[in-house]
Amino acid sequence: NPSPWISSRLGRSRKIATVSMLLAAILLSGGLIFIGPDQAYPGTSALWPTLAAALFIAAGHFLPEESASPLAHPFLVWIGDRSYSMYLWHWPVFVLGFTLGYRGEFIATGMMFILTMVLTEISYRFVEFPFWKGRYSSFSPRHVMLTGSLITSSLIFACFYGARLLPLPVEYEKDLLSESPVIYQMNCDSWYRSPEVVPCEIGRRGAKKTAVLMGDSVGAQWYSMLPELYPQPHWRIVVLTKSSCPMVDEDVFNSRVGKIYEVCSEWRDAALRRLEDIQPDVLIAGSSPYYSYSDSQWIDGSARVFSRLSRVADQVIVLAGTPRLPFPPRGCVVRNRSPDGFIDRDRCVHKQGLSEVEAVTAILVDAAKDFTNVQVLDLNDLICPDGDCYATNPEGLLVFRDASHIADSYVLAVTPIVRERIEHLVGPDVRL
Secondary structure, rough: HHHHHHHHHHHHHHHHHHHHHHHHHHHHHHHHOOOOOOOOOHHHHHHHHHHHHHHHHHHHOOOOOOOOOOOOOOOHHHHHHHHHHHHHHHHHHHHHHHHOOOOOOOHHHHHHHHHHHHHHHHOOOOOOOHOOOOOOOOOOOHHHHHHHHHHHHHHHHHHHHHHOOOOHHHHHHHHHOOOOOHHOOOOOOOOHHOOOOOOEEEEOOOOOEEEEHHHHHHOOOOOHHHHHHHOOEEEEEEEEEOOOOOOOOOOEEOOOOOOOHHHHHHHHHHHHOOOOOOOEEEEEEEOOOOOOOOHHHHHHHHHHHHHHHHHHEEEEEEEEOOOOOOOOOOHHHHHOOOOOOOOOOHHHHEHHHHHHHHHHHHHHHHHHHHOEEEEEOOOOHHHHHOOOHEEEOOOOOOHHHHHOOOHHHHHHHEEEEEHHHHHHHHHHHHOO
């Protein structure tokens, strides 16, 4: 801790301490405002809270000896002692709560916070403090590390292999196996690992016509309707998909990768060049509307992609991005289903959820207007009737397989309507 050395050189002064705390507050506030999901973290952004914490600590050493540091307040000391336990416990508590559908509920969030504090106090009192300053503090670090490693390894082993022996509930087994498109079992999406284009092909190469589906996972969610719209043997279907990779010719930051998703840009360019060889009769493209682009990036980046697509495909259909739910749909449905099977749909709804995606849909329409063979197809009224996004439809069919994607069974259910809309949009002569 260099702060005593600094204070010994600069002297103790209430003014210096005040300035130090003021700078710390500014840095901390700046971090809260300017550190967002589109910045690599940890990285240079971590300097905001790190410098703020250092200045707060240093302020106490700048104060005259007869003055107490604000950080010495009993409540702040109490919080500080338990901060690490609190940090560890809040993750499982809130993740589990959100999985059960409690995200955004005020009372439930308060209860999760209380549960976090209760677990924090228990682990601090009976685990952390005894090894820190209590009866076990005299144990050698080597013995503590060996014992802790043995216990942790045993728990991981027991949980991992024990969970595999537990039978999976039928409802979850069905969701996991059938609510994602079959292409996810075909290994044609390497996500961030590689920019290599590995298409999934369904049907024979000698087919008279070719349909291509291209996009991120939100575009890929519509795959199961293609074999119905463009059946064999007359049609061959080619799928080009890259998760979290938008059909927008702009770099995108990926929070899970923690940096600019360069693999996406390389893959998208390679996939567009691959289309020059395929020369599809119909190309269906789609991606999520939730990428953090400015309006100009959305329209210019989309227009550049549409320009390339329009030159290689006879007909391009751009599917508008679909809305997402602020809660996990399956957990909410299970939690609000009565023993007789009745589902309280009003407990699992995102009111006016379409308002979040309408602006991007309008931008796509604007970007496509200069290309005569590019049409935007908005299917969101099928997903969110009257603008409200329910986890299930009135018949109890799951609409969303997760918070961001449409359930495969629902895609199949609306396929006849989609067929009519495509024929109305581009004409029945596109299909055999």
